[in-house]
Amino acid sequence: xxxxxxxxxxxxxxxxxxxxxxxxxxxxxxxxxxxxxxxxxxxxxxxxxxxxxxxxxxxxxxxxxxxxxxxxxxxxxxxxxxxxxxxxxxxxxxxxxxxxxxxxxxxxxxxxxxxxxxxxxxxxxxxxxxxxxxxxxxxxxxxxxxxxxxxxxxxxxxxxxxxxxxxxxxxxxxxxxxxxxxxxxxxxxxxxxxxxxxxxxxxxxxxxxxxxxxxxxxxxxxxxxxxxxxxxxxxxxxxxxxxxxxxxxxxxxxxxxxxxxxxxxxxxxxxxxxxxxxxxxxxxxxxxxxxxxxxxxxxxxxxxxxxxxxxxxxxxxxxxxxxxxxxxxxxxxxxxxxxxxxxxxxxxxxxxxxxxxxxxxxxxxxxxxxxxxxxxxxxxxxxxxxxxxxxxxxxxxxxxxxxxxxxxxxxxxxxxxxxxxx
Amino acid sequence: xxxxxxxxxxxxxxxxxxxxxxxxxxxxxxxxxxxxxxxxxxxxxxxxxxxxxxxxxxxxxxxxxxxxxxxxxxxxxxxxxxxxxxxxxxxxxxxxxxxxxxxxxxxxxxxxxxxxxxxxxxxxxxxxxxxxxxxxxxxxxxxxxxxxxxxxxxxxxxxxxxxxxxxxxxxxxxxxxxxxxxxxxxxxxxxxxxxxxxxxxxxxxxxxxxxxxxxxxxxxxxxxxxxxxxxxxxxxxxxxxxxxxxxxxxxxxxxxxxxxxxxxxxxxxxxxxxxxxxxxxxxxxxxxxxxxxxxxxxxxxxxxxxxxxxxxxxxxxxxxxxxxxxxxxxxxxxxxxxxxxxxxxxxxxxxxxxxxxxxxxxxxxxxxxxxxxxxxxxxxxxxxxxxxxxxxxxxxxxxxxxxxxxxxxxxxxxxxxxxxxx
Numbered sequence: 001x002x003x004x005x006x007x008x009x010x011x012x013x014x015x016x017x018x019x020x021x022x023x024x025x026x027x028x029x030x031x032x033x034x035x036x037x038x039x040x041x042x043x044x045x046x047x048x049x050x051x052x053x054x055x056x057x058x059x060x061x062x063x064x065x066x067x068x069x070x071x072x073x074x075x076x077x078x079x080x081x082x083x084x085x086x087x088x089x090x091x092x093x094x095x096x097x098x099x100x101x102x103x104x105x106x107x108x109x110x111x112x113x114x115x116x117x118x119x120x121x122x123x124x125x126x127x128x129x130x131x132x133x134x135x136x137x138x139x140x141x142x143x144x145x146x147x148x149x150x151x152x153x154x155x156x157x158x159x160x161x162x163x164x165x166x167x168x169x170x171x172x173x174x175x176x177x178x179x180x181x182x183x184x185x186x187x188x189x190x191x192x193x194x195x196x197x198x199x200x201x202x203x204x205x206x207x208x209x210x211x212x213x214x215x216x217x218x219x220x221x222x223x224x225x226x227x228x229x230x231x232x233x234x235x236x237x238x239x240x241x242x243x244x245x246x247x248x249x250x251x252x253x254x255x256x257x258x259x260x261x262x263x264x265x266x267x268x269x270x271x272x273x274x275x276x277x278x279x280x281x282x283x284x285x286x287x288x289x290x291x292x293x294x295x296x297x298x299x300x301x302x303x304x305x306x307x308x309x310x311x312x313x314x315x316x317x318x319x320x321x322x323x324x325x326x327x328x329x330x331x332x333x334x335x336x337x338x339x340x341x342x343x344x345x346x347x348x349x350x351x352x353x354x355x356x357x358x359x360x361x362x363x364x365x366x367x368x369x370x371x372x373x374x375x376x377x378x379x380x381x382x383x384x385x386x387x388x389x390x391x392x393x394x395x396x397x398x399x400x401x402x403x404x405x406x407x408x409x410x411x412x413x414x415x416x417x418x419x420x421x422x
Numbered sequence: 423x424x425x426x427x428x429x430x431x432x433x434x435x436x437x438x439x440x441x442x443x444x445x446x447x448x449x450x451x452x453x454x455x456x457x458x459x460x461x462x463x464x465x466x467x468x469x470x471x472x473x474x475x476x477x478x479x480x481x482x483x484x485x486x487x488x489x490x491x492x493x494x495x496x497x498x499x500x501x502x503x504x505x506x507x508x509x510x511x512x513x514x515x516x517x518x519x520x521x522x523x524x525x526x527x528x529x530x531x532x533x534x535x536x537x538x539x540x541x542x543x544x545x546x547x548x549x550x551x552x553x554x555x556x557x558x559x560x561x562x563x564x565x566x567x568x569x570x571x572x573x574x575x576x577x578x579x580x581x582x583x584x585x586x587x588x589x590x591x592x593x594x595x596x597x598x599x600x601x602x603x604x605x606x607x608x609x610x611x612x613x614x615x616x617x618x619x620x621x622x623x624x625x626x627x628x629x630x631x632x633x634x635x636x637x638x639x640x641x642x643x644x645x646x647x648x649x650x651x652x653x654x655x656x657x658x659x660x661x662x663x664x665x666x667x668x669x670x671x672x673x674x675x676x677x678x679x680x681x682x683x684x685x686x687x688x689x690x691x692x693x694x695x696x697x698x699x700x701x702x703x704x705x706x707x708x709x710x711x712x713x714x715x716x717x718x719x720x721x722x723x724x725x726x727x728x729x730x731x732x733x734x735x736x737x738x739x740x741x742x743x744x745x746x747x748x749x750x751x752x753x754x755x756x757x758x759x760x761x762x763x764x765x766x767x768x769x770x771x772x773x774x775x776x777x778x779x780x781x782x783x784x785x786x787x788x789x790x791x792x793x794x795x796x797x798x799x800x801x802x803x804x805x806x807x808x809x810x811x812x813x814x815x816x817x818x819x820x821x822x823x824x825x826x827x828x829x830x831x832x833x834x835x836x837x838x839x840x841x842x843x844x
Contacts, residue, residue: 001693002542002640002641002642002693002694003542003546003552003609004541004542004547004697005540005541005542005543005544005545005546005547005552005609006544006545006546006547007540007541007544007545007570007571008537008540008541008542008544008697008701009547011537011540011541011700011701011704011705012541012696012697012698012700012701012704013700014700015700015703015704017703017704017707018498018699018700018703018704021495021497021498021703021707021708022497022498022499022703024495024497025495025496025497025498025502025708026497026502028490028494028495028496029494029496029497029501029502029503030502039495040495041493041494041495042493044486044489044493049489049493052488052489052492052493053482053488053489056478056482056488056492057482060475060478060479060482064466066474066475066478067466067471067474067475068450068682069682070474070478070679070680070682070683070712070716071463071464071466071471071474071679071680071681071682072450072451072463072681072682073443073446073447073450073461073462073463073681073682074447074450074451074682075443075444075446075447075448075451076440076443076444076447077444079451080447080448080451080452081451107529107533107684107706107710108706108707108708109707110705110706110707111529111705111706111707114704114705114706115430115433118427118429118430118433119426119427119429119430119433119434120424120425120426120427120430121427122427122428122429122430123427123428123429124425124427124428125425125426125427125428125431130425130427142704142707145704146704146705148429148570149429187425187427218424219424220424257492257493258492258493259493259494259495259708260490260491260492260493260494260495260496260708260710260711260712261492261710261711261712262529262684262706262707262708262709262710271423271424272424274434275426275430275434276434277440278433278434278435278436278437278440279430279433279434281437281439281440281443281444282433282434282437282439282440282536282564282567282568283433283532283533283536283568283705284529284530284532284533284536284684285439285443285530285531285532285533285564285684286443286447286530286681286682286684287684288529288682288683288684288710288712289682289683290492290682290683290710290712294492
């Protein structure tokens with residue numbers, strides 16, 4: 001065995017995101033029999049897949065565009081014509097005043113967060129140390145292990161609002177957030193909206209209050225908009241996208257059906273965007289080109305907005321609501337089950353308060369029955385105190401083949417009933 | 423201004439690689455008038471570009487292969503069928519005994535080095551700190567800023583062997599390497615072969631001695647094979663690829679003409695390969711798929727070997743030797759110029775011992791005359807003592823359009839003469 005460094009040991013340790021991506025990738029490439037409700041792979045929506053096939057055909061007939069896409073390095077900040085089109089698109093539809101200098105492309109949204117978190121938190125030049133404040137957990141599993149230094153995150157337990165016997169919603173606990181900020185060692189506030197894993201969408205009021213708190217503290221508010229507006233539009237409430245000089249917004253092409261291209265987008269004041277571009281050059285040299293080349297004309301023509309509104313949003317909303325029905329049918333009067341309200345993303349978030357085992361153990365049992373889910377534990381990182389709720393939840397990607405999803409929900413319900421009535 | 427962390431400040435600082443990639447990307451996307459001898463963009467070899475166009479056409483006609491390539495996440499280690507084909511290809515042609523567990527895909531070779539350097543060096547769990555030993559600088563500019571912690575590299579000044587009045591070759595100074603190793607805080611030895619920036623190819627004897635030293639020290643020898651064998655084959659000597667349980671070999675699809683796909687490959691004992699895959703999941707979630715999908719059948723059929731030997735190697739060798747001729751013509755009896763012996767890579771490395779200004783200043787002057795080169799200074803990192811030689815060199819990518827390269831060499835010679843006879 002060779003010796004690994006402290007940072008290397010941390011970054012290469014067993015992690016929830018590694019397990020999730022390994023499960024997902026293997027199910028997609030080598031184990032097609034697995035009922036795949038894990039991971040965050042977007043659905044293969046026929047009308048969307050057809051658009052990317054059309055665009056690839058167009059690219060191949062556009063002179064040497066294919067050769068430039070495969071064979072040329074772009075600047076680390078991203079492809080200049082793409083950045084120009086993207087700034088114009090966002091300005092047109094969100095009423096912002098962005099220039100290409102406000103944008104930086106990364107090798108997927110995950111990389112953007114690795115850069116941003118470690119840029120804004122950790123040991124500081126003045127000898128202090130800063131952390132990233134998560135106003136509401138459960139929060140995206142992929143953040144959990146991204147700190148170059150331990151204890152990167154400080155998370156706040158939310159309020160749980162019981163909406164009906166089988167539906168609840170997380171609410172930001174502002175007293176807890178304000179108490180955490182008062183500690184004074186926070187480098188940035190971060191939320192995903194829609195929240196991965198729960199499908200929660202922070203209200204315009206919650207976002208506005210978080211923005212005010214960040215501004216008052218002189219730190220950025222990072223909003224992970226991978227599932228949000230204006231694209232891909234997997235959001236089912238009247239949430240308004242927000243940008244300001246102290247806000248860092250990230251977008252992604254992944255949930256448009258292009259995860260294999262690894263294309264993330266950072267929207268931020270130019271000093272942040274250029275820091276991200278510099279980190280791209282040092283860590284990854286340049287970005288992948290294909291995603292940007294496929295999408296650019298759809299920005300110019302606004303087709304992307306149409307696809308998001310007319311196809312992507314209805315698709316995921318229908319799938320999520322249908323899955324909710326199947327849970328009601330399969331669980332019926334099983335005690336202790338509820339779902340988070342369906343407001344966005346590809347996921348349903350299942351809470352099981354009467355489960356005699358942990359959600360991690362349930363995940364293992366379901367995997368052995370060819371049902372892949374993501375156990376909730378790894379979404380509750382950064383909490384200062386233990387919270388029993390964190391072992392009672394599962395994240396379920398319900399956007400796949402409806403028969404498979406319904407069948408999987410049936411198996412989950414069967415397993416839960418067997419455990420609870422054993 | 424928001425405050426940046428210590429690591430963030432380091433990773434986002436002005437760096438040689440950022441300047442190089444910015445120059446390169448802008449020349450390729452927005453300033454076509456620039457005579458581009460900077461950067462490491464591979465040439466658009468018509469026969470190679472035609473192969474990638476053919477492969478993309480095949481992919482589009484292979485059922486839903488395009489949809490899977492664009493729309494599915496692979497496991498963080500890489501695409502399982504690609505890994506299987508690659509292991510078989512390397513075993514077949516190099517006589518090795520690899521399994522897919524010896525392989526990990528990264529988002530380009532640059533990312534592989536960020537992972538490997540910070541995995542094997544920096545602060546260690548036992549409280550000590552380790553460094554990466556570079557047995558010979560000048561070494562690849564892209565490594566220079568990759569350390570999460572300062573002073574990641576310890577470099578050794580090489581011997582300069584004068585082969586003829588206008589040709590020289592760097593040789594590893596083994597007394598210096600052994601003295602550096604004796605300090606005992608080295609986590610890995612690293613060389614690029616062919617060396618980027620000089621086109622130097624470490625001899626089989628030099629590599630064998632470095633391998634023995636690493637083995638004796640219980641540390642890995644990392645060999646950056648981005649330009650080497652068995653692909654892309656931009657190597658003009660009888661160098662033999664080497665692998666062993668303590669060797670970490672990296673390859674890349676970039677110099678095959680696919681830099682826009684960002685596909686790097688790590689070949690290493692399974693504990694290292696799986697650590698790299700884990701770091702991919704945490705830092706980047708998954709890899710890009712396109713490069714692996716385009717290349718896989720060419721591994722299975724051995725077409726890749728044929729392309730490397732019959733097309734790629736002769737192309738770059740011819741371009742490098744031609745460029746050497748143009749230097750002789752343009753510089754003629756100008757005092758103090760010489761080139762590193764041409765043994766591989768896309769580059770010629772020009773030494774100017776009589777230059778009254780630094781190579782960095784010469785770079786600026788040439789840029790204003792629409793000739794883009796890379797100044798030598800940033801390739802001499804990690805040296806414990808100053809070395810005047812480090813301000814006397816330029817790296818020149820001579821693989822572009824021959825008329826442009828010849829014209830650029832003329833302008834460089836003109837500028838040097840003007841400066842030296844001023």
